[in-house]
Amino acid sequence: MTTYDPAMLPAPTELTAPWWSACDGQRLLVQECGACGQRWFTPEAICIHCTSPVWAWVESPGAGHVYSLTVVQRAPRPEFEAPYVIAVVELDDGWSMLTNLVGRDPGKWQNGDRVQVTFRPVGARRVPAFESAVAA
Numbered sequence: 341m342t343t344y345d346p347a348m349l350p351a352p353t354e355l356t357a358p359w360w361s362a363c364d365g366q367r368l369l370v371q372e373c374g375a376c377g378q379r380w381f382t383p384e385a386i387c388i389h390c391t392s393p394v395w396a397w398v399e400s401p402g403a404g405h406v407y408s409l410t411v412v413q414r415a416p417r418p419e420f421e422a423p424y425v426i427a428v429v430e431l432d433d434g435w436s437m438l439t440n441l442v443g444r445d446p447g448k449w450q451n452g453d454r455v456q457v458t459f460r461p462v463g464a465r466r467v468p469a470f471e472s473a474v475a476a
């Protein structure tokens with residue numbers, strides 16, 4: 341289990357506050373463009389695909405698969421307990437995010453594994469990570 345110093349989390353901004361609030365309620369939001377319909381993460385003021393400023397927060401089911409992963413063997417800071425897994429997860433609803441994989445021996449993860457979002461407490465906040473969607 342990785343332990344975080346809550347001070348390492350970014351402070352919510354006008355742009356990101358809705359996303360953080362949803363995480364606190366264990367809901368995963370993503371930006372969806374009103375012009376081209378595509379979704380993206382991390383939060384940006386304009387669509388990263390077509391530069392439209394017209395977009396909305398929508399809720400994601402948080403289901404997807406591992407696109408790529410790496411196991412970090414040496415903790416970069418004392419707040420982290422190694423080994424831990426950093427991954428790009430492709431969500432079924434058409435976007436991807438850089439995240440952590442949790443709840444399994446780090447060496448057992450493979451590209452293509454089905455995952456589901458979960459939310460881990462970090463101080464007073466909750467931060468999304470992904471766990472196996474397959475029953476153990």
Ligand SMILES: [Zn+2]
Binds near residue numbers: 375376387388390
């Ligand atoms: Zn767009």
